[in-house]
Amino acid sequence: MSHRDREAARLRYALELLARSEVPLRRGDVWEAVAAEVPLTEEDLVHVASRPEPRAMNGFWFATSDLVRAGYMTKSGDGFWAITEAGLAALEEDDDPVAFERSAVARAREATRVLREDQAALRRSVVLPPHPRAEKVRQVAGRFRERGLRTMSSVFAEGRSVWRQDVAEELMRRFVEQEEVDGSSFADKLRTQFAEATDDARLLMAELIAWQVLPLQNPGERKKRERVSVLLEQMNERVLVPAEVDDAFRSWSFNPGQGMAHGIHSALSIVVRLVRQWVDLSDAERDDLLNDPWRWRDFVLQVPGSPFPTQRNELMYLVHPEAFGEVVSSADRDQIRVAFRGEVAGDADDPEHEDPDRLFQLITLALQVKNNGAIDFYQGPLNSIWSRSDDVPDLEPSREGAAAEDDMDGVRPDRVAFPSATSALANTLYIPVPWLQETLDLLERRKQVIFYGPPGTGKTFLAQALAAHVTSGSDGDATIVQFHPTYSYEDFFEGFRPVASDEAGNLKFTLRKGPLRRLADAAADNPESNFFLVIDEINRGNIAKVFGELYFLLEYRDSEISLLYSDEPFTLPSNIFVIGTMNTADRSIAMLDAAMRRRFAFVELHPDRIPVKDVLPSWVAAQGLQDDRADLLDRLNGAIIEHDAKVGPSFLMRDLDDAGVAAVWRYEILPLLAEYHYGEGIDLDARYGLAALRKQASAPISDLHTDAADDID
Structure with a gap:
């Protein structure tokens, strides 16, 4: 038996199995039965290049696709197969496996041809949805x-x-x-x-x-x-x-x-x-x-x-979208008719051309045929052609006041302004209302802000709190991601990822959206709402690599670029606001390039400066605590000379007794300072330990600072 004969026999036997079964059969079970009925030869067991299965199995999967296109069987998305009435009839008509296969292939080709003709007919007869x-x-x-x-x-x-x-x-x-x-x-x-x-x-x-x-x-x-x-x-x-x-x-x-x-x-x-x-x-x-x-x-x-006219055009569209399409602005329809009138074949005096809506439909159908699919007048080259048309004659004399309601068409919907900072928000963060309001105003104006400072200054907590304050009770949303050295454009925006395509574990690559792409889609769908992207540890990633071509859009929100993988036009919605956080003890702000600094506003959160300086004392007072943790932190930072090595208050903003404070000091704060003083041979306990700081409690902080400087000298 030749390879062709074996393949045809397996195909017909598979359909016979489905005909004998009262329920759909699993794909793998069908193959096992077929392979047992028509055993695999050495030729069949040869592996196809780049495929994990042998030649016979690979050919069988493709051949069954012809049976589906011929209408003989169906395949469910979860791997189950079933025979159709047409399949039962085909088994009765052809006893010979080779003749059966030839008939199935011919029928599959005919079905494909008809489907293509149907799709072509649709493009010629109805306005298709653009997205x-x-x-x-x-x-x-x-x-x-x-x-x-x-x-x-x-x-x-x-x-x-x-x-x-x-x-x-x-x-x-x-x-x-x-x-x-x-x-x-x-x-x-x-x-x-x-x-x-x-x-x-x-x-x-x-x-x-x-x-x-x-x-x-x-x-x-x-x-x-x-x-x-x-x-x-x-x-x-x-x-x-x-x-x-x-x-x-x-x-x-x-x-x-x-x-x-x-x-x-x-x-x-x-x-x-x-x-x-x-x-x-x-x-x-x-x-x-x-x-x-x-x-x-x-x-x-x-x-x-x-x-x-916009409302009336919408009503026309809601009942007959196939005739009127998704353009409801009378002004836009006028410009499109002028720009593309040459696409319509026939005499310019054709009565159909005198009807503005019929002419718009004819133009759309002609462009669909030329484009081999649906078109979107608001995207890509089509938009750049008609939106430049300045000479727009009055093509709608029968609609009085047609432009009356369309003067504002095409204007982006108003985004809801940020809510003002409240005393409730201030009480939650232990930060004054004026500072919060100034920061919200800066973020709303610049759209991209970075909170930078030493560890423990509440950068990420503040970023999330501000995002929640603005988006709470609205369609807006906030997404947080963390950058790291291996984080990439494919993780952040979009990229191809392997997924199992069937129960046999075969893989295929599909384009998957990352957190920024998903957020951008939601922001575009809700233009009146505010959306936040919080990027934790933004300076730990390769920013140019992660953002790719999107780096440009951070500065030019109204511009359009072509995406790397999906190769489609993309604009970063103006209602997305980005807050990055940066630990200056990990990497100095000076190491960021000029392009990065130009695209972001920078807000320092430092233990020696407002508002962070007063956070721990305010929190201690609000909790009714009587311990000396706020004074200890103040003295610790007074003993640390390096600006970016100082310690923030969040380490101590917990329910801690004296033993708990001592544990945080020994296992969290001192190891942080040990990293800073690595290789210097400094006795950390003598300089920064709780006992040392409490012993020096009567000395002015300025004296501690001088002593530390003397040690370095």
């Missing part, structure tokens, strides 16, 4: 379209009918007609407007708000939930947000601009008015509008209310 976030939004928007608009049932509570005329009328009275109500925020105003509302009205309004904020980059995840939850929490019989919808709040499709942020009531009033008209339509009329994107557009445009 995975938008794809997620489209999926959940379909839930609102089918359950809310088509079946008129609740999107959040299955089987409950709230998309009704009387409920829509109540929303008109309570929300649309009550614009001026008391409240410090939109959520507060909603509470007032719906304080006496029915549960059905609260539920429908919550669903409409969720629908409206679903594709928006701003507000972020937390505020999206807040706007929806404030109404659901008012209900007498509360309803929860479905997990699918809640999860989608983390995604977004486009930046709506500041016009949407400052015109929330106008935007949502259009949505409520649309639903009020919608409930009066017949089932047939609603189906026609949901099935025809152009009729749906005309319906959206005739809804009463302010022109607000």
Whole structure:
């Protein structure tokens, strides 16, 4: 039997095994049975270069992929195989293993060809989502379209009918007609407007708000939930947000601009008015509008209310994203049509070209075909082309005031300012409010700060406390990493990592995100929130090696670079703040290069200077302690000449009795000083020991300092 015959026999026998089994079989069990049925020859046992398994096994794995593409079998992600109806039919048709294999390969090739044609057809016929976030939004928007608009049932509570005329009328009275109500925020105003509302009205309004904020980059995840939850929490019989919808709040499709942020009531009033008209339509009329994107557009445009083209474009997108795409700014759509009109084949006087939305769709489809996939008008070379177009004629004469709400489109959403330093924060850190406020202001202004000083000065504790103070109660977050000599760009940002690809232990390399990349993604998704990266011991790593091309972005946050591994454009979000800590006893600040010092502001935390100088006495007083630990530390640092060798207060800010203080002194503080005085032959106990310091307690600290200097001389 030839190698080809053996391979074909194994392939057919594998499918026969699956046909005889009532349950899916594990991949490894199938191979063992196949190898027993068609034994391996010496030729089969030869190992393929760079592969851990013999030639026959390697060929078998690849051949079964043809069976999957042919539709004869399925493979689960956890290593189980099962036969399909098509596979059962194929076994009946071909008894000969070689003929069976040829038929399977031919069918697999045909399936691949059809799939490619289908994908090509999609590129020619529908506007594709430009990124995975938008794809997620489209999926959940379909839930609102089918359950809310088509079946008129609740999107959040299955089987409950709230998309009704009387409920829509109540929303008109309570929300649309009550614009001026008391409240410090939109959520507060909603509470007032719906304080006496029915549960059905609260539920429908919550669903409409969720629908409206679903594709928006701003507000972020937390505020999206807040706007929806404030109404659901008012209900007498509360309803929860479905997990699918809640999860989608983390995604977004486009930046709506500041016009949407400052015109929330106008935007949502259009949505409520649309639903009020919608409930009066017949089932047939609603189906026609949901099935025809152009009729749906005309319906959206005739809804009463302010022109607000961004909101109306969003409504067009939410129901028919395949026709209108993720660009909702009328100004941007105008510029894109001007910049790429030449991509559309045919006569410039074609009636379709006179319709601005149809022309935009045709341009997008043409670029998708040229790009062989989805396109993003806000990224890469496409953005640089259309955003430079200055000559934008009026292509939308039918939309009065089209630019009225779009003046602010494309402007990055406002980031929430840092909260002020509080007495509670000061009491926790034993640091005065003015110093904390000055540091917060510096961090907010410079974005990158390094706390440097000797050991025990609370650098990392302070960094984490400030990050928690700013991000607490928001969508913001803080991540801490520690640099060390072997820490790399691949650890910090992104790199390829080996992962097991199957139960046999075969490895493949996948691109894995590091802590900074994950933080950057979260910051981009929540542009109004603050995010912190705390880098402990920043001077212990090779900073240029760890940051790589990102080093440039620390100084130029608005610039875009191409990433080393993923080879895609990347901008470091401006709402990421970096706090590094540096132990000056380990490495002097002077050893950092000028480029590093230019990118960071430096804040010294030193035992002899405010605020660290007063931390231990304040802590001792707050704890009601009567011991002399604060005085001992003061005298110890007075005896240490080297500025960076002095000892911080955190060593002694613990629940210690006299024996505990003595233990900390002997096993933590003195070994630290021994490293500093290595090779000098100094009697540490005589100079820095507790007994020596207490014996000299009556002497001024300046005298101790002079004595230490004399010893060195």
